[in-house]
Structure formats: C-alpha cells, structure tokens
Amino acid sequence: MIQFNLNGKEVEVKDDPNTPLLWVLRDSLGLKGTKFGCGKALCGACTVHLADTTVRSCSFPVRYAEGKSITTIEGLGDAERLHIVQAAWIEEQVPQCGYCQPGFVMAAVKLLERNPDPTEEDINNAITNLCRCGTYSRIKKAIHTAARNIKAQN
Amino acid sequence: MKNITVNNISRRGFLKTTGLATGGLLLQGCFLSSDKKDGSKAIPLNAYIRITEDNFVTLIVHQAEMGQGAQTTLPAILADELGADWSSVILENGLTDPAFQNPKFKFQFTGNAESIRSFHDILRKTAATARELLKEAAAEAWGVDVGSLVAKDSHILDQKNGKKAPFGDFVVRAGTLQAPENPKIKARSEWTLVGGKSLPRVDVPDKVTGKAIFGIDVALEGLLHAAVTICPYFGGTIKELHENDLRNMPGFIDLVRIPVANPIVAYPPGFTKQEGIAVVAESYWQARMALKKLQIVYEPGPNAALDSESLYSLYEDTLQGSEWHESLKEGDAQKTIHTSNDRHTATYYSAWQSHATMEPMNATAEFKEDRIEIWAPTQGQEMAQILLSKEFGVPQENIIVNRTYLGGGFGRRLLADYIYLAAYVSKQVKRPVKLIWSREEDMQHDYYRPGTMQSLTASLDTKGMPTALHAKAISPTILQAATGADYVFEGEDPSFPEGIKETPYRFENFLLDVNMIRLPIQTSVWRSTGFGPNVFALESFIDELAAKNGKDPIPFRKELITEERSASILDAVAEASGWYKPKKEGHYMGVALTHSFETFAAQIIELSIDGYGILDIHKITTAVDCGIALDPAICRASIESGITWGLTQALSSEITFKNGRTVESNFHDFKILTPAEFKMELETIFVDSGAKIGGIAESGPIPVAPALCNAIFAATGKRFRTLPLKKHGIYTRYASNYLPKKEKLTKKFAAL
Numbered sequence: 001m002i003q004f005n006l007n008g009k010e011v012e013v014k015d016d017p018n019t020p021l022l023w024v025l026r027d028s029l030g031l032k033g034t035k036f037g038c039g040k041a042l043c044g045a046c047t048v049h050l051a052d053t054t055v056r057s058c059s060f061p062v063r064y065a066e067g068k069s070i071t072t073i074e075g076l077g078d079a080e081r082l083h084i085v086q087a088a089w090i091e092e093q094v095p096q097c098g099y100c101q102p103g104f105v106m107a108a109v110k111l112l113e114r115n116p117d118p119t120e121e122d123i124n125n126a127i128t129n130l131c132r133c134g135t136y137s138r139i140k141k142a143i144h145t146a147a148r149n150i151k152a153q154n
Numbered sequence: 155m156k157n158i159t160v161n162n163i164s165r166r167g168f169l170k171t172t173g174l175a176t177g178g179l180l181l182q183g184c185f186l187s188s189d190k191k192d193g194s195k196a197i198p199l200n201a202y203i204r205i206t207e208d209n210f211v212t213l214i215v216h217q218a219e220m221g222q223g224a225q226t227t228l229p230a231i232l233a234d235e236l237g238a239d240w241s242s243v244i245l246e247n248g249l250t251d252p253a254f255q256n257p258k259f260k261f262q263f264t265g266n267a268e269s270i271r272s273f274h275d276i277l278r279k280t281a282a283t284a285r286e287l288l289k290e291a292a293a294e295a296w297g298v299d300v301g302s303l304v305a306k307d308s309h310i311l312d313q314k315n316g317k318k319a320p321f322g323d324f325v326v327r328a329g330t331l332q333a334p335e336n337p338k339i340k341a342r343s344e345w346t347l348v349g350g351k352s353l354p355r356v357d358v359p360d361k362v363t364g365k366a367i368f369g370i371d372v373a374l375e376g377l378l379h380a381a382v383t384i385c386p387y388f389g390g391t392i393k394e395l396h397e398n399d400l401r402n403m404p405g406f407i408d409l410v411r412i413p414v415a416n417p418i419v420a421y422p423p424g425f426t427k428q429e430g431i432a433v434v435a436e437s438y439w440q441a442r443m444a445l446k447k448l449q450i451v452y453e454p455g456p457n458a459a460l461d462s463e464s465l466y467s468l469y470e471d472t473l474q475g476s477e478w479h480e481s482l483k484e485g486d487a488q489k490t491i492h493t494s495n496d497r498h499t500a501t502y503y504s505a506w507q508s509h510a511t512m513e514p515m516n517a518t519a520e521f522k523e524d525r526i527e528i529w530a531p532t533q534g535q536e537m538a539q540i541l542l543s544k545e546f547g548v549p550q551e552n553i554i555v556n557r558t559y560l561g562g563g564f565g566r567r568l569l570a571d572y573i574y575l576a577a578y579v580s581k582q583v584k585r586p587v588k589l590i591w592s593r594e595e596d597m598q599h600d601y602y603r604p605g606t607m608q609s610l611t612a613s614l615d616t617k618g619m620p621t622a623l624h625a626k627a628i629s630p631t632i633l634q635a636a637t638g639a640d641y642v643f644e645g646e647d648p649s650f651p652e653g654i655k656e657t658p659y660r661f662e663n664f665l666l667d668v669n670m671i672r673l674p675i676q677t678s679v680w681r682s683t684g685f686g687p688n689v690f691a692l693e694s695f696i697d698e699l700a701a702k703n704g705k706d707p708i709p710f711r712k713e714l715i716t717e718e719r720s721a722s723i724l725d726a727v728a729e730a731s732g733w734y735k736p737k738k739e740g741h742y743m744g745v746a747l748t749h750s751f752e753t754f755a756a757q758i759i760e761l762s763i764d765g766y767g768i769l770d771i772h773k774i775t776t777a778v779d780c781g782i783a784l785d786p787a788i789c790r791a792s793i794e795s796g797i798t799w800g801l802t803q804a805l806s807s808e809i810t811f812k813n814g815r816t817v818e819s820n821f822h823d824f825k826i827l828t829p830a831e832f833k834m835e836l837e838t839i840f841v842d843s844g845a846k847i848g849g850i851a852e853s854g855p856i857p858v859a860p861a862l863c864n865a866i867f868a869a870t871g872k873r874f875r876t877l878p879l880k881k882h883g884i885y886t887r888y889a890s891n892y893l894p895k896k897e898k899l900t901k902k903f904a905a906l
Contacts, residue, residue, distance in 0.1 A: 016439075016440075016443075020439065023437065026438075028437070032364070032367070032371035032373070033364020033365070034364070035512070035513070035561070036370060036514065036590070037513075037514070037593065038593045038820050038821050039593055039594075039820075040820050040821075042820060042822055045512060072364070073363065073364035074364050076363075078363055078365075079359055079363060079365075086362045086363060089362040090358055090359060093355055093787060094358075094362070095221075095355075095357070096221030096223075096791060096795055097221030097559070097560060097562045097563075098358075098362075098366055099368060099511075099512040099561030099562060100512045101361050101362055120833065123829070124833065127829050127830075128829070129829070130512070130826055131798075132510060132512050132564075132826060133795045134796070134797065134799060134827070134832070136798065137832065139829065140833075
C-alpha cells in the first residue's frame with residue numbers, strides 16, 4: 001500500500017511499487033489528463049508536479065511518491081477555476097491535437113513559480129517537452145502572457 | 155457565455171469520464187440526442203443537423219479532430235449557413251454515414267487536407283436546406299410569405315412584423331416537408347462565423363484542463379488492457395516462444411498470438427505479413443510487465459541483410475536502369491536535352507520518416523459474436539469497418555466505430571491495423587480490451603513515408619531559360635496500404651508523383667518517368683506525402699538553374715510560372731521578407747514555391763550558418779493563397795505547424811534500417827524539433843484571392859526543405875540534395891550542443 005497526496009487529497013494505492021506513477025494515475029486513480037508519450041522520460045507528455053519540482057511520471061516508480069504531494073493537470077484548475085497558465089494557454093489558443101499540452105502546462109507552471117518573468121533563453125532551457133504539431137511559438141507566447149498576468153495580479 | 159454540463163463522450167452512457175466545457179459549446183462524442191434527460195426528441199433534418207423542440211441545435215462533426223481545427227471550422231460553416239446561435243450549439247462526433255463520404259473518393263476519411271476544401275460547399279448546401287425547411291414550416295405556421303423570413307441566432311424572424319420564434323417551434327413540421335433541391339446559399343458577404351474572423355477553438359478548454367478524451371483515455375466497465383509486440387524483422391517469423399512464468403504474473407489474463415498483426419484491406423504480391431503477440435492483463439502496466447517475461451526468438455527471414463546502405467544503393471541502381479513507366483509526356487524532352495549545349499542534372503533523396511504521433515497507436519474494442527464496437531483515435535472510421543468486416547466476417551453495418559480526439563494523425567491513423575489488433579484480442583478474451591502500443595512498437599511498426607529519389611535534367615536556352623525537363627522519380631508505393639491496389643503492377647501510384655507531375659511551371663518539353671520499386675517495408679501516406687520530397691527536388695533544381703546563369707531565383711521563377719496566383723504570393727513573400735533589400739551581415743535567404751492541395755504557398759527562409767555547419771534560422775516568411783482563409787488563426791497555426799513538421803524532416807528526423815529491421819525506436823534517436831530549436835520569427839501572410847478554397851494542413855511543410863537548402867546554398871555555395879541535413883553535419887545551434895562526442899564538429903565551409 002502506497003499513500004500520497006494527490007491534488008490536495010490523501011490517496012492510497014495497491015499497485016506494485018515499481019509501477020510508473022503515470023499508470024497509477026491513469027488506470028488506478030482514473031486521472032487521464034496525464035499522457036503516455038514515450039515511456040522513457042523523453043517527451044514530457046506525462047509531466048506532473050512532485051512537491052516543488054516536475055517529474056516525468058512515465059519513468060517514476062510510484063513507491064517514490066510515498067508521503068509526497070503530487071499535482072496533475074486535473075489538480076491545477078478546471079473550467080470554472082482556471083490556473084493562470086491554463087487561462088494564458090486558452091488566450092493564446094495554444095493546442096492543436098492537444099495530446100502533449102497537459103505536460104507543457106505543468107512544466108510551464110513550475111518554470112513560472114521559480115522564475116516569474118522568464119526570458120526566451122530561460123524558457124528554452126526549462127521547457128524540454130516535445131510537440132509533434134509544432135505549437136512551440138504559441139507555447140512561448142502563452143508563457144510570456146501568463147508571466148504578464150501574474151505580474152498584473154501582484 | 156453559458157457553462158453546460160455534458161457527458162464528454164458517451165454513446166451508451168458507460169464511459170466514466172464526465173467533463174465541463176466552457177464557451178457554451180457542448181462537445182460530445184457519440185451521444186444520441188434522443189437519450190437526453192429532458193426527453194425532448196431531436197429531429198434530424200439531415201445527417202448533419204438535429205434540432206429538439208426545446209431548440210437544442212446539434213451539429214455533427216464528420217471529420218476527425220487531430221489538431222487541424224476541423225471540430226471548430228466545419229460546424230461553424232453549418233451554423234453560419236443555418237443561422238444557428240454558435241454559442242449554444244451542441245457538437246457531436248459523427249459515426250459513419252454515406253453523407254459523410256468524401257465526394258471525390260466516395261469514402262469517409264479525414265486526410266489529404268480535404269475537410270474544408272471538399273466539404274465547405276456540401277455543408278453550406280446541407281445547412282441551407284435545413285434553414286429553408288425551417289422557414290417554410292414557420293411560413294405555414296404563421297400564414298405568412300416565406301420571403302419575409304430570416305433565420306438568425308437559432309430563431310426564425312419575420313422581418314415584416316418583427317415576430318420571432320425558436321427553430322424548435324418548427325422542427326417537427328419542417329421534418330415532414332419536401333426538401334428544396336437548390337436552396338439559396340449565402341453570399342460571402344453574408345458570412346458571419348467564417349471567412350475573416352477567428353473563432354476560439356472549441357477543443358481548447360478541454361485540452362488545457364486534461365478533460366479531452368483521446369483514444370488512450372477511453373474507459374469502459376470491465377475493460378481489460380493489452381500490450382503488444384510485433385515481429386521486428388521485415389518478413390521474419392517467431393521461431394521459439396518461451397513463456398517463463400508469464401502466466402503467474404499479477405493481473406495476467408491471457409496470451410494471444412496474432413497471425414497477421416499488420417493487416418491492410420488487400421494484400422499485394424510480396425506484402426510482408428508480420429506476426430504479433432498480445433498480452434492481456436487487468437491493467438496496462440501489468441500487461442507490459444507480463445509481456446516483458448516473454449522470451450521470443452525470431453527467425454529474421456529473407457530480408458535479414460536489408461539495411462539503409464543497401465536500400466540506398468537499390469535506388470541508385472534503379473536510377474541507372476532502364477525500366478521506367480512514362481507518367482507524363484509533353485513535347486519531346488529527351489530530344490531537346492540531347493541536342494542542347496547547356497544541360498544540368500541533379501539527383502535528390504528524401505529519407506524514410508515515421509509519423510511519431512504523440513499519442514501512440516491504441517484502440518479499444520468490444521467484440522460480441524456478430525457485432526463489434528470500437529473506440530479509437532482514427533482518421534479512417536470507414537476503413538476500420540471495411541478491414542474488420544473482411545477479417546472477421548462481420549457485416550459492416552454491425553461494426554460501430556466511435557471516434558475520439560486524435561493525439562496527432564498525420565496520415566498514420568487512416569489505416570486500421572491498430573484497431574484490428576484490439577478487436578482480435580477482444581474476440582479471443584471475450585471482453586472489452588484497450589490495446590496500447592509502446593512508443594517502440596509504434597515507431598518500429600509504422601507504415602512509413604518511404605525514402606524517395608528524384609533525378610532531374612534540364613536543357614537551357616541561350617538566355618538561361620529551361621527548354622525541357624526530364625524528371626525521374628523512384629519510390630515504393632504510398633497508397634497501397636490504404637486502397638489495396640497493386641500500383642506497382644499499374645506502374646504508378648497516384649500519390650507519389652504529386653508536386654512533380656503538375657508544377658507551377660510551364661516546360662515546353664516535359665517528361666516524367668517513374669519507377670515503383672517493391673520493398674518488404676510497409677509504407678503509407680504521411681503529412682505532405684508525395685509533395686514533400688518532389689517539391690524539395692523540383693524547387694532545389696529550379697534554384698540551381700537560376701544560379702547556373704546568375705539569375706535571382708524569384709524573377710527566374712516568375713518567368714516560368716503560368717498563372718497569376720503564384721506570381722502574387724511570390725511578390726507578397728518577397729516584400730514581407732525584405733528579399734530585395736540589403737540583408738544583415740551574415741544573413742542569407744532561400745525561396746520555394748508550391749502548388750499543392752489546391753493551395754499556393756511561397757516561403758522565404760532567412761538564416762546564418764557558420765563554418766562548422768551550425769545553423770541559426772532567423773525568420774520564416776510564408777505567403778499563402780488558399781482561396782479564402784476561413785478561420786485565419788486556425789490557418790496560421792496550421793501553416794506554422796507545417797513549418798515545424800517540414801523543418802524536422804529536413805534537419806533531423808530519419809528512419810533507418812539495419813539487419814532487416816528498423817533502427818530507431820523512440821525520440822532519442824528519431825529526433826523531432828525541440829522548443830529551443832524553434833525560435834525563429836514567423837510571419838505568415840494570407841493572400842485572399844477569393845478562389846475555390848484550398849487545403850491548408852498539408853501545405854505548410856512542403857516549401858520548408860527546399861527554401862532551407864536554397865538559403866544554405868546562398869550562404870555557402872554548397873548544394874545539399876539529400877535529407878535530413880544532419881547527414882551532412884548541419885545542425886541547429888541547440889542540437890550541436892548535444893552531439894555525441896564521436897560526431898566532432900568539423901570545418902565544412904571554408905569561405906565563411
């Protein structure tokens with residue numbers, strides 16, 4: 001039995017402790033927003049937050065989540081209460097096929113928490129997810145938009 | 155704007171996921187409106203439009219949403235013509251229906267940049283018919299002349315007396331009336347939802363909150379999960395199978411051997427069938443772990459020696475050979491070339507490519523004796539019906555194919571091989587099964603865009619203008635997997651001469667010879683299919699001809715083109731990029747022109763390249779004439795998306811072969827462009843010619859490789875005729891930082 005905090009609630013799972021967190025989230029806990037892309041931590045579609053950092057959950061055994069706090073795209077915000085980054089993503093109409101976008105949003109949220117006003121260079125260094133549709137230019141725009149909106153809020 | 159609670163995708167109400175859509179638009183999968191809780195019956199006015207008596211207007215989206223914006227623009231056309239209130243329409247993914255078949259191909263599919271250009275007029279006529287029926291019904295009910303009635307905001311309005319009532323009041327009566335044969339279609343000046351303004355995409359809110367349901371997200375009661383492995387050798391077989399303690403693994407349900415794991419609708423001679431093995435378990439990860447226990451010894455089979463080098467030699471040998479199918483002949487190119495004093499020949503090669511959709515292949519199937527239900531991210535719902543019907547002997551009408559969102563399509567999901575696997579396994583275990591491919595399976599068992607070779611020879615007159623062009627193109631089939639036809643036998647696949655058979659240019663003497671080589675590797679359509687490689691060859695070659703006589707590539711092209719639309723986009727792109735102005739120090743430009751999918755596009759790439767081959771792309775300017783850009787933001791996103799696609803295949807991605815199998819297995823060796831490499835300025839201009847609407851989703855990638863190589867030529871004086879450019883040691887600045895040590899950067903361009 002492994003226990004952790006998921007999107008603000010305590011959860012308990014019976015999966016094999018070596019099961020990647022991704023599949024625990026998707027199949028045992030029913031949160032399908034975190035996506036399977038490569039299984040090798042190469043593409044970032046499965047990015048979630050583990051406390052203060054991001055992890056690529058496809059390559060992160062659930063046993064390491066024991067006692068930790070995990071946030072997924074579902075815990076970030078929903079249609080009624082969008083996270084400021086999700087709102088920027090909508091404002092800039094970022095997604096195309098959309099499959100990789102939850103991972104990008106999660107990575108961008110962490111970047112902005114650490115660095116609320118990132119330069120182009122900071123974004124290029126921090127965001128290493130992959131998108132096959134080529135939404136990169138709007139992703140960068142949306143990160144800048146979110147940064148502006150965060151500043152305006154403070 | 156309203157927020158309405160919906161069952162996101164639900165036909166029988168047993169999908170677990172529910173979600174909230176913003177923007178007042180309900181997105182539904184295959185929800186039958188008659189199942190609606192309010193009990194009010196939806197009246198179908200045709201295959202695309204249903205309206206309930208309490209005025210819920212449901213529009214059917216018959217083309218797959220795979221990122222190209224079909225789910226927004228297609229119903230917007232319907233709503234526009236119908237006079238429906240866009241903010242309250244219900245959108246529903248269509249199943250299969252004769253009304254959804256592509257009018258040219260008589261077949262229901264999403265691809266070939268067809269959605270708008272083939273359906274805009276059909277959707278307008280369909281919606282106009284429904285609108286006229288509603289007006290007719292209102293005229294009868296009110297006892298007024300139909301001439302004073304208009305449809306607006308899902309209401310019928312009598313302009314004479316200001317009387318207004320919702321569509322729903324008239325829908326029952328409208329459903330009994332004779333449909334008008336030639337309803338009046340709105341003029342462009344009357345369009346309000348498309349043709350100038352950009353709508354917020356209807357899929358975006360769910361895609362940024364994790365609510366959007368892709369194939370991989372489908373959840374059913376009692377669902378089992380399967381992992382699969384397919385023989386990696388082209389034409390290989392399974393020699394030995396050691397189960398080890400597979401059957402004791404947690405969650406294990408069954409092991410299923412699949413005799414043909416890569417089925418297509420009809421097998422041409424020499425088609426390489428591959429055996430596969432699926433392991434079924436309670437959860438996907440359990441299935442993956444159990445599959446790992448399996449020890450499989452393969453017999454590599456007759457193609458064990460196949461590798462990229464021998465394959466490339468085969469193309470070269472074929473080029474030297476004399477077996478050609480004459481695809482097009484105008485005048486006498488061979489004679490003109492033979493008798494000319496000024497000739498130029500160049501040979502080009504575009505590499506093998508994988509689709510590498512971010513969502514790996516997957517499908518969910520429930521097989522019940524004489525009925526199969528599928529949930530899949532598919533471009534080919536009818537293709538799935540045809541294939542499953544043939545393989546399982548189940549009548550096509552008993553095969554229901556529900557379409558989810560697609561995590562990328564790019565042509566891969568036109569085929570139904572991955573859907574068949576889920577159905578096969580479900581049949582064996584007699585329970586609903588979701589079968590998911592690993593990334594490695596996905597990449598090694600793709601139906602690839604084949605490597606193609608083009609050799610072009612021209613003769614030039616004393617002014618340096620071409621008098622004849624003789625093109626030779628070599629490729630395996632592209633369309634065979636989708637159609638089952640043996641094009642090798644017929645001499646020519648309709649897809650692979652695209653872009654070189656019909657060009658924007660006029661050559662008095664023109665000869666196109668093709669040779670379709672037969673290979674044991676499975677191939678199919680891939681975003682920009684035939685056009686990509688052929689236009690790379692042609693547009694590089696045109697640039698070479700211009701350079702040979704010291705001519706500016708743009709005026710040179712303008713002398714050769716035959717119609718005004720190409721000239722006006724060349725002018726537009728030259729103006730916007732500053733082509734004729736002095737350039738910044740070390741900046742060089744290259745241009746390319748294409749006419750594809752009824753759309754004209756011209757592109758200029760501005761770059762710098764250092765002596766080591768490290769590339770900085772500064773700006774990509776594209777001018778597009780697609781007739782009318784119905785939704786400019788979606789069209790722009792589509793072109794920019796195409797630019798990334800085109801750059802990836804021009805610079806870095808490639809599928810190679812060794813020892814009879816595919817080498818690349820994941821994103822570490824099949825390199826797609828990263829955010830850090832995509833930092834150039836993009837400017838995309840739409841030239842509104844008002845002509846017939848052309849395709850947009852496949853036009854973006856096509857000019858990229860030639861414009862890039864032409865710019866590199868302008869910078870270095872070197873021609874690169876084989877892709878990807880990494881083969882020549884040319885990398886983006888970012889990629890050069892991550893090269894393996896053995897690929898030490900060497901000085902390539904002395905003059906820089």
